[in-house]
Each structure stands twice: as structure tokens, then as C-alpha cells.
Amino acid sequence: MLYRPINQNYHDFIVQRDRELCINCRVCERQCSYLVHYWDENRKQVMHDNAKCVGCHRCEALCPTGAIVIRHNPSQFRENSHWKPWFIKNVYKQADGGGVLLGAMGNPQPYPIYWDRLLLDASQVTNPSIDPLREPMELRTYLGSKPDSLEFEEKEGKPSLKTKLSPQIKLNYPIMFSAMSYGSINFNLHIAMARAATELGIVYNTGEGGLHPDLYQYGPNTIVQVASGRFGVHRDYLNAAEGSDALSPAPHHDIYSIEDLRQLIYALKEATEYRVPVSVKIAAVHNAAAIASGIVRAGADIVAVDGFRGGTGAAPTMIRDNVGIPAELALAAIDQRLRDEGIRNRASVVIAGGIRCSADVVKAIALGADAVYIGSAALVAVGCTMCQRCYTGKCPWGIATNVPSLARRQNPEIAKQKLVNLVRGWAHEIEEMLGGMGLNSIESLRGNREKLRAVGLNEVELDIFGVKPAGR
Amino acid sequence: MKYLIIGNGVSSIGAIEGIRKLDQESEILVISEEEFPTYGRPLISYYLAGKIGDDRVWLRKKDFYSKNKVTLKLQQKVTALKLAEKRVVLQGGEEERYDKLLIATGGTPFCPPIEGSQGEDVYFFTTLAHAKKLDANCANLKKVVVIGGGLIGLKAAESLFDRGVEVSIVELAPRVLSAAFDDTAGNIVAKRLKELGFNIYCNTTAKEIKRTEEGRVKGVLLQSGEFLEADAVVIAIGVVPNLTLAKEAGLKVNRGILVDKKLQTSEVDVYAAGDVAEAYDFLVGENRVVPIWPNAYSQGFISGQNMAGANRDYTGGIPMNSIGFYGLSTISIGLVNPPEGQGFEISTYVDEEEEIYRKLVFKDNFLVGCVLVGDVDMAGRYAGYIRFKVPITEDKVKAHLINNQPTYLEWPEEMFQAQWNSAARIR
Amino acid sequence: MKRVYVNPEVCIGCKLCELACLTEHSQSKDLIIAYREERMQGLLPRNTVEESGWITASLNCRHCAEPYCIQACISGALTKDAESGRVVYEEEQCVGCWSCLMACPFGAIKRHPIKEKIVKCDLCPERSIPACVSACPNQALTFEEK
Numbered sequence A: 001m002l003y004r005p006i007n008q009n010y011h012d013f014i015v016q017r018d019r020e021l022c023i024n025c026r027v028c029e030r031q032c033s034y035l036v037h038y039w040d041e042n043r044k045q046v047m048h049d050n051a052k053c054v055g056c057h058r059c060e061a062l063c064p065t066g067a068i069v070i071r072h073n074p075s076q077f078r079e080n081s082h083w084k085p086w087f088i089k090n091v092y093k094q095a096d097g098g099g100v101l102l103g104a105m106g107n108p109q110p111y112p113i114y115w116d117r118l119l120l121d122a123s124q125v126t127n128p129s130i131d132p133l134r135e136p137m138e139l140r141t142y143l144g145s146k147p148d149s150l151e152f153e154e155k156e157g158k159p160s161l162k163t164k165l166s167p168q169i170k171l172n173y174p175i176m177f178s179a180m181s182y183g184s185i186n187f188n189l190h191i192a193m194a195r196a197a198t199e200l201g202i203v204y205n206t207g208e209g210g211l212h213p214d215l216y217q218y219g220p221n222t223i224v225q226v227a228s229g230r231f232g233v234h235r236d237y238l239n240a241a242e243g244s245d246a247l248s249p250a251p252h253h254d255i256y257s258i259e260d261l262r263q264l265i266y267a268l269k270e271a272t273e274y275r276v277p278v279s280v281k282i283a284a285v286h287n288a289a290a291i292a293s294g295i296v297r298a299g300a301d302i303v304a305v306d307g308f309r310g311g312t313g314a315a316p317t318m319i320r321d322n323v324g325i326p327a328e329l330a331l332a333a334i335d336q337r338l339r340d341e342g343i344r345n346r347a348s349v350v351i352a353g354g355i356r357c358s359a360d361v362v363k364a365i366a367l368g369a370d371a372v373y374i375g376s377a378a379l380v381a382v383g384c385t386m387c388q389r390c391y392t393g394k395c396p397w398g399i400a401t402n403v404p405s406l407a408r409r410q411n412p413e414i415a416k417q418k419l420v421n422l423v424r425g426w427a428h429e430i431e432e433m434l435g436g437m438g439l440n441s442i443e444s445l446r447g448n449r450e451k452l453r454a455v456g457l458n459e460v461e462l463d464i465f466g467v468k469p470a471g472r
Numbered sequence B: 001m002k003y004l005i006i007g008n009g010v011s012s013i014g015a016i017e018g019i020r021k022l023d024q025e026s027e028i029l030v031i032s033e034e035e036f037p038t039y040g041r042p043l044i045s046y047y048l049a050g051k052i053g054d055d056r057v058w059l060r061k062k063d064f065y066s067k068n069k070v071t072l073k074l075q076q077k078v079t080a081l082k083l084a085e086k087r088v089v090l091q092g093g094e095e096e097r098y099d100k101l102l103i104a105t106g107g108t109p110f111c112p113p114i115e116g117s118q119g120e121d122v123y124f125f126t127t128l129a130h131a132k133k134l135d136a137n138c139a140n141l142k143k144v145v146v147i148g149g150g151l152i153g154l155k156a157a158e159s160l161f162d163r164g165v166e167v168s169i170v171e172l173a174p175r176v177l178s179a180a181f182d183d184t185a186g187n188i189v190a191k192r193l194k195e196l197g198f199n200i201y202c203n204t205t206a207k208e209i210k211r212t213e214e215g216r217v218k219g220v221l222l223q224s225g226e227f228l229e230a231d232a233v234v235i236a237i238g239v240v241p242n243l244t245l246a247k248e249a250g251l252k253v254n255r256g257i258l259v260d261k262k263l264q265t266s267e268v269d270v271y272a273a274g275d276v277a278e279a280y281d282f283l284v285g286e287n288r289v290v291p292i293w294p295n296a297y298s299q300g301f302i303s304g305q306n307m308a309g310a311n312r313d314y315t316g317g318i319p320m321n322s323i324g325f326y327g328l329s330t331i332s333i334g335l336v337n338p339p340e341g342q343g344f345e346i347s348t349y350v351d352e353e354e355e356i357y358r359k360l361v362f363k364d365n366f367l368v369g370c371v372l373v374g375d376v377d378m379a380g381r382y383a384g385y386i387r388f389k390v391p392i393t394e395d396k397v398k399a400h401l402i403n404n405q406p407t408y409l410e411w412p413e414e415m416f417q418a419q420w421n422s423a424a425r426i427r
Numbered sequence C: 001m002k003r004v005y006v007n008p009e010v011c012i013g014c015k016l017c018e019l020a021c022l023t024e025h026s027q028s029k030d031l032i033i034a035y036r037e038e039r040m041q042g043l044l045p046r047n048t049v050e051e052s053g054w055i056t057a058s059l060n061c062r063h064c065a066e067p068y069c070i071q072a073c074i075s076g077a078l079t080k081d082a083e084s085g086r087v088v089y090e091e092e093q094c095v096g097c098w099s100c101l102m103a104c105p106f107g108a109i110k111r112h113p114i115k116e117k118i119v120k121c122d123l124c125p126e127r128s129i130p131a132c133v134s135a136c137p138n139q140a141l142t143f144e145e146k
């Protein structure tokens, strides 16, 4: 205790224990996987080491007497708007240890959050609003390639569809659970997502860690991922699912061109006998629109765009915080580009990364998304407090960890129920918002940017979004 | 259907409860020689010591018999069995008919042929009546010799000591508690008793009880030649099964009444349970008289169920004893003094300072017995390992047992599930 | 009958069930007073969180169909309630002979730290759901008929 490396002195959090309430039951000690709390044999009481605390609030949540509050360390450096404490502390850390700073979850930096600059319309006078409790409201969404036109023929005196439809993923709500690999989160949560998706009639994405055979039974509600590492990819895996998903941000060492990508897409389609749609996931980067166009032309049925707020289990902090562009902009640009090129119908567009509430979902759809992936929100639903220390593998909430004693903190039954509740709650809100805009189906909102207005955006941003400023 | 139970000890209570689980209506008649409704026989030492009063010795609530529709005939001795006629004969000649009969007559204190043992001032200590008699005379007793250093003898000694009497214990074996406990445990208990002021004489026995001219007890002359002054003698050498009725009626007997797995005697519809029965002991794998309370209850229960038509096997009891002496708890379960050279493995732990002793007996990956002194909290968990024959295949598990950390979380999964939660997985 | 069942797969070893039990059986019904003061006077939780490595499970009396403890009880302090099926303990009757503690193969019976009495789960007769079950943050305990 007498001397510790400088970076531990400037720790982020302080454990404040109310001794008036604390009974020394040691529940906090047992809960904290960072070993902050400990039993002091000399003092015969529970003590703590602030330097180790990551601010996950697990102990606070479990302390039976409410004795703990986790606070920000109020210790302040001399004010300097250029050298913010964040930079100073990072330099200390690296000066002590060298190496790459690690971070997790999405980019937490104060870049503009465009969702918060976009506002929804509501019907007044000229068009009536719709009450979703009284009138049917359609949230059902089909993901996959839609034909350019439909042809009909007569069969036994009845008209029937002649055009052969591409495989589609049917979603009761335009929401899916993001790719979070088995490995970054544990089996309990995979079961929970699989069961929740099944109960809700939506899908979840396995992420790149492969699929446990116990989860094959949830196949109809599963998208399997084929990522750079090709972890656990084989025919059974691909065929277990309702959709497959190629590409994760890291480079695939067998893909250097759109042509290579086309080969992979068709290899997947062959392997699954054209039964399931193939989705290609890209990160929201500078020329996302052009890339998306290439992907659609290469035969992808779905394009998934992951913004820089999107969660990750472990990433170098500098990359997490400085690479990529906001997903909102990428989405608007992609949707517009595909429309301009007349190929918007050939693929569905899904956006992921940083969706926090049902209004974000509605705005994303108005900007042109067919559906959204929720990752962080799903984790928050099961307890995640965004402490952003997933990379340690010691998540005290039992989420981003495979340590058996921690992983069991997620009871799949409880987690499933929370996920179901969350999506149902959002769905009700989406219906309300749709009704408020006088719409009775999510289809009528898709790409309907007229329903959006922007506040505080400049001309260029307005142009990219294709949205009028508020008041216009 | 009429059930008749001879004897009103704990096996009789077990039988009533066993019958009533299946048959709430038929007549049950209980005939007992004693004058009291069922009491906790082992409680008589607590009673004599003054720790509990008359109100707390009863094993069941006052309304037990009426609630269970049991007719209780007290102070009536059954003198003969007429098996052919399905009748029993009572002392006055009266007869009672039965459809199913349970012999639960327990045991009588064994009285060795010691000169001077007949007459005043010699007591036994197995019934409430004995305890009441001692209680009534206690004030006049200064010195008492207890012959027999087994469980009952020590309990009698302790109660008298508590009442301010100077007590000497005489034991034939080299140490007290030789039957149920091992050397070390016996010695720890003996040490504790000696420290408290008991006189203990081992390796010897009473040769003669000396009496005054008026016939009152004067003292006990030991085989060793020593003479112990005493105002009274308590004989607690052992209890022998009350076999007379069974023997005379021609039932098969050995040391006790022989019963099969259903606890039926050699005669159909006649069952035996408790201290009088020689029933299956699953540790030794053969029939044996194990005169202990839990076995008496469970044999009573199973025989009751079988009389009511259940056809259940008595899976066998295990010997177990728990006795405390002035805050020093001792427990022994199962096989605690295994014969040498038959592959038994013994692990012991002694902490003389703290008066803690633990001995575990293993055989082929199973725990078969244990002795615990001082720290007895884990006794039940050890009993579980013994009773359910939980295989101990991992060294880690064995180490935990040896270190007083037995846990069912280390049982094989199926066994855990069978006993705790059929849906749960532990590994 | 309804019993408390544990699912070790999701028991996280937090021991909140023990604290809940302690509080329920305290005079004050206040965790802080129960833990700080009444525990010093011998108050004990009736349940025990067993540990074996990182596997934990909270275990209490099974309220057996044919209880070993009742077979062994010499004083009539333990009886099986015919209606509820609960194995009922009457402290007044107990003489502290530890026969039941020895006989219960599940180790569900504890010694009172001060009195010559046992301590045992009563399934919280005043509650519809036992305190331990309500307190478990991970639904590792259920109160159900099986």
C-alpha cells in the first residue's frame, strides 16, 4: 500500500462504504471479481482498494444493506481543456506498462450523436393519428432480396405468383440481437438470446465463435456468422440457421476484392442450398456507401452496417475511439446510394451500433434501415453497466466472461425474460410512434425521411441525411 | 383389520405412524407393561439430572393416541402368544384377538450373577419408573457405584453426579464406551469425566455388592480387590432382548427375534421391531441386534407399513450414537472399530487441546464409519456418505472428508439429483 | 408438498439467502440488527450455502417424506405435520442430544451456538414464499411442488 505505480493513484472510482449500514457480511467481497473488497483480518471488517475498481456497480447492486455507493474519483488535475484527465491517465498507464491501451464496448467519446439531432413527426389536424391499441399495427419485417417486379400467372383459375422469391428472414419486430460471439459473452446468454428470439419471433446472430450444438434447436431464429477467423464454420453450422452473415470488421485474409467476396457469398449460398439469405456486415467507414453498393452487386441479400458506437469485447482504445464514422450518416448514405443506383430492393439494410431506445429504432428505419441490431442494449437489459472492461474477461455481471463462477450469474431464464420484455416494450413504443405519425405499418416508415426533422445540423449533414431542418 | 402392538416404546410409535399413513381407520391396540404413555427413553437421564421435568419426557403430544385412534392398555403384560388362534393372552388371563401382530417388547436390563445384587439399593436405569425411583431417593445418596461404563451407565452416572452424588464407574473393558466408540474417543470422554471428579475403574468388575446387616448396600468389592464405599449401586451392564414371549410361542429367535426383510417373523402376520428384533444391518450385510433408537423407530415404521399392506423392505439401519458429556459432544456412526487386515483404511485427526477428535473409516472408496468428538457439526453429512454409499472416487473429495469438509456438492451427480433436485446439474 | 429446490448451475454463492433467513428468524426482522446483534446472541441462518470450488448451492431441510431426523429424535421435538408435510421443530422440547443432527444425511440441522438446542429450517410458516427464495437474486432457489 505504501507505494504504488502512479497510474493506480489516479484511479477512476471510489468505493464509498457507509459503515453505519455495512454489516461486514462480505457479499461485496464475493461479488467483486476485481478483488476490490477484501476481508481485513486485523480490523475484522471488510475493506477495499479503490485503485482496482472499474465502476461496474455489481457490489452496489448486491449489497443487502445498501451500504455502497461507487463514485467518480473527485480528485482533479489542473484544468486544461487540451490535456484532459483521460489523456493524462492514458499516458501514465502506457508509461508504466507500455503496450496498447485496451477498451471495450463502443466509442464513448463525445462525438455528435445524430439520433439526438433528429426529431419525429406527429399527425396534426390534416392527417389523423392511429391508436395502436384499437387498430392493427404491422411491425413485421422481411429481410432479404426483393424482386424487381412481380409476375403472376393463372393456376387452376386462381392467380398465383410466378416470380421466384429469394429466401427471406421473417421478423415480428424490426429488431435483432447483434453478433456477440460465444467467447466474448457466454453460453448462458447465447441460450437466453436464442430463446428470447424464438419467443419474440425475431433472430439473433451467433457472432463469430461458432454455435454450440445445444443451440441448433433454435436454428429458425439464428443467423450464423462466418468471420475472418472462420471459427467453427462447417456445413452443419451454416445449415443450422435461418440466415448467414459474412464478414466481421477484421480482414478476411481470403477476401481482397469484391470478386473474392462474391465467391464467398456464393459459396455460402451453395452450402445452404439457397435456402437462407446471406448477409454481409461492414463497418461504417468513409466510403461505406460505395462498399455497400459493391456488396449488393456481389449478391448479398442483406447489408449490415456497424457504426463506431457498436460494442466490441476487446479493441485497442485508439481504434475504438478514432476509427469509423457515425452509423447514422453511413446508413443515410448507403440507403440513398442504393436508391440512386436502383438496387435498393436487391438487399435489406440493417444498422447496428449504439441503438439505445425505440426512438433510435424508428429514426433508423426512417433513414432507410429495414431493421436494427441491438447489442449493447441487450447486454444492458441483463445487467451490463457499461464499465467497458469486457476485455478482462472478468465481468462481474457474468456477461462478458466465460469464467464459470461468473458466467452463472446470468441465469438464462431471467436473461431471456429481460430480453423479451425489452423488445416487447420497444415494440409498443414503436407502435405508438408510428400511430402518432399516422402510419399503421413499419413498411410505410422505411426510408420515409419526410417524417424526420433535424436540429442543429449544418447544410452538409442535412444533405447527407436528406432531412429538412426543424421548422421547414 | 385389527392391529395389535405389544410394547409401547419408540418402535411402537413408529408402527402407529407407519400404519396410519396407509390405513386411517382400522383398530389399533397397544398393550404395554409400563404405566406411562410413550416417553423418550433416553430422556430419563435428563429427567434424573433435573434438566427436564415430568412435562417434557413425553415423545408425542397428549392427544397422539386419540388423534390416531389408538386404544392404549397400560400396565398390562402379555404373557403368552396363541399364534394359531391369532390371540394374545394378558396377565389376568384376558385375551385379545389380532389380524396383524407386532412384537416391540424392547429389552430388559441384563443382571449378571453378582453376589448381593438382589435386594434394596440396587437400581437399574432403563425406564422412567427406574428414574423416578432413583429421583425419589437421590437426596439420601452420597456415593453411588455404577457398574457398566457403556452409554447407559455413563448417562446414569452423569445424572447422579449432577444431583451432587459422588459417582464411581466400574467397567470391565480397558476403557469406557468400548462398544460404540474407539479408544481415543473413549479416553477423551474418560479424561473429561475424571477432571470433573468422577472415579473410573476400568479392566475390572464388581465381585460382590456388600451389604450391612440390615441389608442395605455398603459398597462394592471389585475383582481387583479394591473396595468402593457406596449407598447404592446402579447396574447398567447391558440390555437383552425381551425374547420370552417369542421363544415360548415357537418363533425363530437367535440373539433377537429373527425377521426377514419385511420385518416379519417366522410366523405370517407376526412382525417384530426395535431392540427385540434381529434385523438387517446393511453395513455388515447380515442380521444383527442393533439396539438403538433410530433403528427402533424405522423398523417400527416399516413393519407398520407392511402390516397395513405395503410390502416394503427394511433396507437396514446403521448403528449410530450421539452422546454429550458436559458440553463434550461425541458421535459415532457405522463401523468404528473395524477388524484388522480386511482392507479398511483409517484416518484420524486429534487436537487434544481443543478436545477435538475425528476418525473416519473407509473401505473400497466408501466411507463406512466415523467417530467425532468435540466438533460434531458435520456428522449428518458423514452419515449421508455412509447411508447412501456415496462413492469417493476423487482424492480431493476424500481430502475434504478427512478435513471435516464433507459436502453433497461432491456427490456423483445422479445421487445429488436423486436426493436433492432431480432437475439440477452440479457440474 | 412445496419444497425449496436449488439449481446449483445458477447459484452464485452470494449468500443473500442466508442473510434473508437470518433476518426472517430474528426478533427485529431487521437485517442490520439481526446480523450485528442477534447473531452474537446465537441467531443462525437455517440454510447453508455449500461450496465446492466454484460450485455453490444453498441447501436447507428437505422436509423429507420419511425424515431421518424424526426417527432419531428422542424428545419428540421433531414431528411431521400431516397436513403441510413440514418437519416441524419445537424448540421447547429439544434437549440438545444432537441425534437428529447425526441422523440427517443432508446436514440440514445445526447446533445453536449458545443454547443446547438445534436450529432447523421451518419453511417460513408466516410467508407464502420462504425468505431465502424471495431473496435469491438469480432465481437459483425455487419453491415448488416436484
Ligand SMILES: Cc1cc2nc3c(=O)[nH]c(=O)nc-3n(C[C@H](O)[C@H](O)[C@H](O)COP(=O)(O)OP(=O)(O)OC[C@H]3O[C@@H](n4cnc5c(N)ncnc54)[C@H](O)[C@@H]3O)c2cc1C
Pocket (backbone or CB within 6 Å): B006, B007, B008, B009, B010, B011, B012, B031, B032, B033, B034, B041, B042, B043, B044, B045, B076, B077, B078, B079, B104, B105, B106, B107, B125, B126, B127, B151, B152, B155, B242, B245, B273, B274, B275, B276, B291, B292, B293, B294, B296, B320, B321, B322, B323, C074
Ligand atoms: C437410559 C437410556 C438411554 C438411551 N440412550 C439412547 C441414545 O441416546 N440413543 C439411542 O439411539 N438409543 C438410546 N437408548 C436405547 C433406546 O432407548 C432403545 O433402542 C429404544 O428405546 C428401543 O425401543 P423399543 O421400542 O424397541 O423398545 P423399548 O423402548 O424397550 O420398549 C419396549 C416396551 O415394551 C414393553 N414390554 C416388554 N415386554 C412386554 C410384555 N410382555 N407385555 C407388555 N409390554 C411389554 C416394555 O415395558 C416397554 O415399554 C437408550 C436407552 C436407555 C435405557
Ligand code: SF4
Pocket (backbone or CB within 6 Å): A017, A021, A022, A023, A024, A025, A026, A027, A028, A029, A046, A062, A063, A064, A065, A066, A067, A068
Ligand atoms: S455487501 Fe454491503 S453490508 Fe455486506 S460487507 Fe459489503 S458493504 Fe458491507
Ligand code: SF4
Pocket (backbone or CB within 6 Å): A015, A031, A032, A033, A034, A035, A036, A037, A052, A053, A054, A055, A056, A057, A058, A059, A060, A070, A396
Ligand atoms: S464490484 Fe465493480 S463497482 Fe464494485 S468494487 Fe468491484 S469493480 Fe468496483
Ligand code: SF4
Pocket (backbone or CB within 6 Å): C060, C061, C062, C063, C064, C067, C068, C069, C070, C087, C103, C104, C105, C106, C107, C108, C109, C120
Ligand atoms: S432435517 Fe434432515 S432428515 Fe429431517 S426432514 Fe430435514 S432434511 Fe430430512
Ligand code: SF4
Pocket (backbone or CB within 6 Å): C006, C010, C011, C012, C013, C014, C015, C016, C017, C018, C049, C056, C057, C058, C135, C136, C137, C138, C139, C140, C141
Ligand atoms: S441467494 Fe441464491 S444465488 Fe445467492 S447463494 Fe443463495 S441460492 Fe445461491
